[in-house]
Amino acid sequence: MNRRSLFSIAALVLVMLAVGVLSIGTGEFQLSFGDVLKTLAGNGTKAQYLVVTDRLPRALVGVLVGAALGLAGSVFQTLTRNPLGSPDIIGFTTGSATGGVATILVLGGSPVLIAGGALVGGLLTAGVVALFAAPRGLQSSRIVLLGIALSAVLAGINSYLLSRATTDGAGQATVWLVGNLAGRDWGYFAPLAVALLLLTPAVAALSRPLRMLEMGDDTSIGIGVPVQRVRPALFVLSVALVAVATAAAGPIPFVALCAPQLVKRLTRTPGPNLIASMCMGALLVVCADYAGQRLLAASLLPVGVVAAALGGLYLIFFLVTRRRAAWS
Amino acid sequence: MVTIASPPGTGPDQGTSRRATRTASMAVLAGSLLALAAVVVLSIAIGSNRLSLGEVFHGLFAYGDGEHGYTDAVVRDDRLPRTLLGLLVGMALGLAGALMQAVTRNPVAEPGLLGINHGAAVMIVFAGALFDITAPTSIIWFAFAGALGGTALVYVVGGGRGTSSPIRLVLAGVALQAVFAGINQGMQVINTHNLDKMRAWLVGSLVNRDVGALSGLLPFFAAGVVLALVLGRALNAIALGEDTARGLGANPMLTRIGSMVAVGLLSAAATAACGPIAFVGLMVPHLVRLLVGHDERWVSALSMVLAPVLLLGCDVLGRWVGSPAEIQVGIVADVVGGLAFLFVVRRLKAVRR
Numbered sequence: 001m002n003r004r005s006l007f008s009i010a011a012l013v014l015v016m017l018a019v020g021v022l023s024i025g026t027g028e029f030q031l032s033f034g035d036v037l038k039t040l041a042g043n044g045t046k047a048q049y050l051v052v053t054d055r056l057p058r059a060l061v062g063v064l065v066g067a068a069l070g071l072a073g074s075v076f077q078t079l080t081r082n083p084l085g086s087p088d089i090i091g092f093t094t095g096s097a098t099g100g101v102a103t104i105l106v107l108g109g110s111p112v113l114i115a116g117g118a119l120v121g122g123l124l125t126a127g128v129v130a131l132f133a134a135p136r137g138l139q140s141s142r143i144v145l146l147g148i149a150l151s152a153v154l155a156g157i158n159s160y161l162l163s164r165a166t167t168d169g170a171g172q173a174t175v176w177l178v179g180n181l182a183g184r185d186w187g188y189f190a191p192l193a194v195a196l197l198l199l200t201p202a203v204a205a206l207s208r209p210l211r212m213l214e215m216g217d218d219t220s221i222g223i224g225v226p227v228q229r230v231r232p233a234l235f236v237l238s239v240a241l242v243a244v245a246t247a248a249a250g251p252i253p254f255v256a257l258c259a260p261q262l263v264k265r266l267t268r269t270p271g272p273n274l275i276a277s278m279c280m281g282a283l284l285v286v287c288a289d290y291a292g293q294r295l296l297a298a299s300l301l302p303v304g305v306v307a308a309a310l311g312g313l314y315l316i317f318f319l320v321t322r323r324r325a326a327w328s
Numbered sequence: 329m330v331t332i333a334s335p336p337g338t339g340p341d342q343g344t345s346r347r348a349t350r351t352a353s354m355a356v357l358a359g360s361l362l363a364l365a366a367v368v369v370l371s372i373a374i375g376s377n378r379l380s381l382g383e384v385f386h387g388l389f390a391y392g393d394g395e396h397g398y399t400d401a402v403v404r405d406d407r408l409p410r411t412l413l414g415l416l417v418g419m420a421l422g423l424a425g426a427l428m429q430a431v432t433r434n435p436v437a438e439p440g441l442l443g444i445n446h447g448a449a450v451m452i453v454f455a456g457a458l459f460d461i462t463a464p465t466s467i468i469w470f471a472f473a474g475a476l477g478g479t480a481l482v483y484v485v486g487g488g489r490g491t492s493s494p495i496r497l498v499l500a501g502v503a504l505q506a507v508f509a510g511i512n513q514g515m516q517v518i519n520t521h522n523l524d525k526m527r528a529w530l531v532g533s534l535v536n537r538d539v540g541a542l543s544g545l546l547p548f549f550a551a552g553v554v555l556a557l558v559l560g561r562a563l564n565a566i567a568l569g570e571d572t573a574r575g576l577g578a579n580p581m582l583t584r585i586g587s588m589v590a591v592g593l594l595s596a597a598a599t600a601a602c603g604p605i606a607f608v609g610l611m612v613p614h615l616v617r618l619l620v621g622h623d624e625r626w627v628s629a630l631s632m633v634l635a636p637v638l639l640l641g642c643d644v645l646g647r648w649v650g651s652p653a654e655i656q657v658g659i660v661a662d663v664v665g666g667l668a669f670l671f672v673v674r675r676l677k678a679v680r681r
Contacts (some may be wrong), residue, residue, distance in 0.1 A: 025397065033539060084495075084499065089499075089502075132670055132673075132674060140497055142673060142674075143495060144495050144498075144499065145436070145669075145673075146670060148441075148498055148502060148669075149666045149667075149669035149670045149672075149673060150670065151663065151666075152606065152607070152666035152669070153662065153667055153670075154666075155662060155665035156659045156660070156661075157532065157663060159655075159656075160655055160659055160663070163650065163655055163656075163659075164650075178513075253506065254506070275477075300517070301513065301517055305509075305510050305513045305514065306510065308506040308507075308508075309507050309509075309510025309511065309514075311506060312502075312503040312505070312506030312507035312510065313507055315499060315502065315503035315506070316485050316500070316504070319485050319486070319500055320484075320485060320498060321505065
């Protein structure tokens, strides 16, 4: 890793920590920057301690969700060799949401169960997309259009499920479906952390072949990468990452799309940039959550809404600046 | 580049083939009108009370002779207005889709998928949240401004003059939709006053619309149709490519602007009437081209007949599947339309890797 990458990662982490502390400190009970740090170090008053322990898990869940999305996006964009090959464009995020909603409505809403449902939903969607893209495979640009079509179908199914649910279940599912970090406590943090502790090393172990895959299948096979085994493994891992993140916070759009691309501009290095993408994803989610809480005076916008609007703007910027890209 | 139009009637036996196409088109038109009549009857008959065919006809043609008072009232005051609304909105969406596909020469162009209906929706929510304007005759102007703005944006972001890359255009639509939806939700948070009404409306539904207000939307709809009729010949020329179009005496720039205004008028009327509905304008022109070929005038006319068949069909399906409650027509259109779009995408040959 070169010096610019290291520097970028350090800067991302620092900004993320700063926004995190800011996010913990503001709300109905205001704390200064210093007070939050003091309390985190164990030297605050009782009231401050309560506030921080209440808001800290929310911030941490945001960080982990963002990291998972950033990592998944980076892996996926490398696998499809397409800057638009991100889980949300291709429909996995909506598929995970469908799985999650179905689980909430049928089995009730414990985070672990939702994660299972989201994983099944994401994998099924991935299977359908792969099936439809079949003649040319994952690296065809057509996959983007297929994903958008499938997203629409799944979004309709989500609405249908909601319309048939009981008031309680529908309420819970609706709040979850927007992409929300409100009320995320340690009960959400723990399974998420465990899942990431399992998934991240698995991706790391495959990061060398992933880097090779970026050069194309033929080259990779030539230097001895078992492409037929590595690709599906990475595929499943990134769907799992999206599912875990979606289970914790609901579908948060566009983070997986933007993070790896922004990192590419920042570090100016080719390749997957896995660690930097994780940091960038975490920063984006924490910032979106903070903006949603504080942007409009005293009103709370869910993180998913802010991410959608900002991500949409980014996509517009991306389309305008890449007028003559190869995939168009 | 994806070409959706091939030059009509270029073979040696131009005369006969054109006449044959015309006969076939007339046959398709007759069939479509029959289908429309059938779906209208279904739309009046099916609901939380299922009416028999006799009751439907009695309500329609023998209203007020005292024999079927209750079912007559259901038909006249509830089902018939809803059906008429669906007819009008469907026609507007179908024609708007056909126009956009012709002028962009892009098979995925459609006001719903490209975020134009959402642009109209943003301005309507804006009018309600900030100025408390909710009367359909007033919001239509906001909707028109939003639809025009949305159209212009999607053209610019989607690549300007040669908007022929399906992926770029659809992505531009997805991006705009995301931004518009975010703005919508933000405004609802600021002003919770009209929240519930807005939420139901934003899904796209034909229920509980103020039918008196329809008359306020009619001028917009009529203006859109007339403009589309005037543009028919020029659109045919544009389908052959810009240079050929100029050679044939059409003005591509003027045609493009004219069709943008027409799409704006139609989308505004449809969205103001029942919220943003996607995919109806996408699927129908495709189906029509399969049936009658590429004369844009036929495509427009038949899209206006078949789109309401699809929209009312979706509405009936939502009432039937969801019974005793109902699923809003916007949701049904998403599911049905998304599935159809999957197949459209599979058929696109020219999407490059």
